[in-house]
Amino acid sequence: MEPSLDVTIRLVEESDLPAMQELLSMNGFPISMSDLRYRYELYKKATLNRGWVVIDNAQQKMLGYVAVIANQGVRSAKLSARVINLFISPVYRRQGIGKKLLAVVEEYMAAIGCTDLEFIMPEIDPEIAEHFYSTLGYKLSPERDAYVAEK
Numbered sequence: 001m002e003p004s005l006d007v008t009i010r011l012v013e014e015s016d017l018p019a020m021q022e023l024l025s026m027n028g029f030p031i032s033m034s035d036l037r038y039r040y041e042l043y044k045k046a047t048l049n050r051g052w053v054v055i056d057n058a059q060q061k062m063l064g065y066v067a068v069i070a071n072q073g074v075r076s077a078k079l080s081a082r083v084i085n086l087f088i089s090p091v092y093r094r095q096g097i098g099k100k101l102l103a104v105v106e107e108y109m110a111a112i113g114c115t116d117l118e119f120i121m122p123e124i125d126p127e128i129a130e131h132f133y134s135t136l137g138y139k140l141s142p143e144r145d146a147y148v149a150e151k
Contacts, residue, residue, distance in 0.1 A: 005056055005095060009104050012051035012065065014040060019062035027087050043067070048079070048112060052104050054097050064088035066101040070114055080116035081109050098132055
């Protein structure tokens, strides 16, 4: 068994963008820095959206991140949220990092009164995401290609 990593999970900062760009590229999602910076600025403007990074304290290296969009429904005042990105560096997978990031997301969703949470399935390696979410007790929605918080 791998030794436990000493990590910090914190909100995304603009200084994290180069490491996020590298992480996205290594996971098969290349993005230009100008596009990433543009998305970051849009993200900051929305009051309920959040993004968190996980940093290895010993190496001061980003190991992963998660991005969440939260909003009120069109037909009701009910809050819903969607995890749009959850990436862990391939070298650090299966060490509990993704689980820790999702715990932060779930805590935040509960704090803002959000009861609906879903996860977008990635186009690349969807079987990895499927295994991860199902291991944590989430169910695949038959109506759409997303996992929903039906624990």
